[in-house]
Amino acid sequence: MMDFIYDYGGFIAIFLLFLFMLLSMPVFVAMGLSAFLASLLLEDPAHAFRSFIQISWQGASIFELVALPLFILTGTIMQRTDAGRDLFEVTKAWAGGIPNSLGVATILACGIFAAISGSSIATAATVGLVAIPLLLDEGYGQRRAGGFVAGGGTLGIIIPPSIPLILYGVITETSIGQLFIAGVLPGVLMMSLFLLYVALSRPTVRTCHEVPLSEKLRITRRSIGVILLPPIIIAAIYTGAFTPTEVGALAVVYVAILGFAQRRLDWPKLREAAVVATATTSMLFMLIVFGQFFAHFLTFEQVPQTIAQAIIDNADGIGAVTLMILAYVVMGMFLESAAMLLISIPIFYPVAMQLGMDPLVFGIFACIAMEIAQISPPIGVNLFTIHGISRIKLGRLALGAAPFLLIQIAMLYVVYFFPELVLWLPNSMK
């Protein structure tokens, strides 16, 4: 019996994790308790107790994590200053008379808002609130209206700054600045594919939003402070002028000053934004701290190495990648993206390294897989967010988001077969 426990301690922890999650325990509790109980089976209880707190403290005291609350707060402030409405007005004006122009404007607004907030849910909620009623009015139907926003919202994960990329960087000790820059080209390509699908989707809506150039410029000027922020963030990180954490802090101060100057932000709204950001930060913090403890236990028990070897022995490169994609699609059906990242990366990272993937390439690969989780039924959080603000049925939303999900799966293979797409920009960084 003891031999079995010694040989399979790591797998016992994985079994307990899934059992506890199934029993509705909060995921951070399930992670911490499963690894702690499994370590009690293997070690002296006093040693297990000390390891629990020492490793958890190490997981908490990582300076790069300070960027998390800063980008979260930037997003929550932006939500309260009507930035989503302004961005949508700008993209609507410039989308003009092309087929399905309002749908195209929705994806563009999602892309720009994502590049500021770094959050998929914040993007879907903010743009969706403005865009969905207009899309419905123009006859796109509930399935497409909700699907466009759900799909567009996922761009928040890959276009920098990105909260999952910060988590990935911390877990794998990869440069977060390089990860942000690595996400730019795949993010732009993905947004272009989304735009292409939306423009070609049927039935075509031909409502013209053509406005004179002077009016376009006036609308754009009104939002220029927000529109300029994404290129400034990317340029600041690309040139090495500021670290991602400093850029996050500058972004908070910038959007707060802009909001106060435009009289769209006041102290009660700032407080409300901080309250929401604090709750989200604490939720992510607990997942990270005890997720790191869980990951450390698995690594100590050689579980990732064993799984990696089993996959490599039984599948070639494309087969192994397909297995990982399938695993992510299945996990995405019942796990939220941060939890999915913290559970999957310690296991799949060694597989990716054995396949010869660069850590930056696998980071982008994993984050695209996280996007799939956001729009996969039954628990895709973007679907729930949009259901919450529009009351469109979840089934219809899932159908509307399905084409975006297929594009994301295709993008996973593109990233694997063409790693230059990811590596070109970070390799040219100063």
Add this chain to the structure above:
Amino acid sequence: MSSVQESTGFVRTLDATGKLMTGCSVVLMIVLALPIVYDALLRALGYPTIWVFETTLYAFIVIGFLGNALAVKRGAHFRVTILAQVFPRAKPALDLISNVSVLLFALLVISSGLYFAWYSWSNTIVSSTLLEVPLWIPNLAIPIGGLGLLLQTVVQMCCGMPDHGEAGD
């Protein structure tokens, strides 16, 4: 189930303790960016500070642990609820299992956190930076955060579970 206002003085005291922790973490959240911006600007001018890196990290840790009371109150901690959806009649039992597990885990966090802070204090462990901060001070965030998790979960058990997902907006 009743609201906090209708509850006993004991529950209201627990809730007030949670609010105090929430207040501290929200204030830290609002001011967190300022020293980092100050340091970034000074660094650009060639005069980096020696205190910002460490103090903001500790502030972040305090936000993370003390924010637990708020996260529990707003239902922000993510749970898989598939079983409760498939078997609605099992939901009260699953909620009870979930709450009891959180209470046990909170006790583990409090006890291990107290041990960790005591160990740092009794061995005079300081940070390995120029500031040489006694580490028992930031270590105390762990048991205090665990206490917030415990107290707010007791409040939720007395007054009902919150709707999930509020934190994500």
